[in-house]
Amino acid sequence: MFTCRFVTGHSKRGGLPTDLDWAAVVDKSASTIFYMGSRTAGAITNRFFAEGMAGDTPVVFAANVGRADSWIYRTSIETLSEKALPYEGDGPVIVGIGLAFGECPTAAETPFRIDCRHQTPYHQDCRERTSNAS
Structure with a gap:
């Protein structure tokens, strides 16, 4: 059984929200979905890594979900924090982090x-x- 939480991926100013309780968000027993997180995906995963989340924790980056041009990238916190995402679009993006995303089957x-x-x-x-x- 997995617990999932939804968190905004950016503040009004465009960066990471400053009022997040990162210790609670980076709970190893739960998975987190950041919506509107395309520009902050690297910062989000860096923060998870800095808060002690294992480098091999699964990350799923999904753009244009439900659309004909949907795009999914599966990686880990460590890998994503080391390089930029290979996505250059401007569609809606969600970033999923946690063990639940290591078990995501494709269609x-x-x-x-x-x-x-x-x-x-x-x-x-x-x-x-x-x-x-x-």
Whole structure:
């Protein structure tokens, strides 16, 4: 069982929120999703690393979720804090950090039926798998 919390990825001034209780946010027993975190993803992961989160803690960076041009990047806190993200778009972004994200299957890896009404090139095998499952 995982606990998940949602936290804003930037303040009105554009940087990390200054009023976050980082000791509580960096709770190893929970996973955190930062919304609107594209510009601060590196700072967020650096802060998690500085607060003692293990370097191999999973991170998922997702842009344009639910859209035809969705983009997902899986890495770890240590890797992300060492380099810039290979994403240059300006779409909506969420950053997930924590053990729950180490167990995220892709649509192709999911063993149960998936609703494929929204088809994109990324979900091509989904249509084939669900038609065979019927």
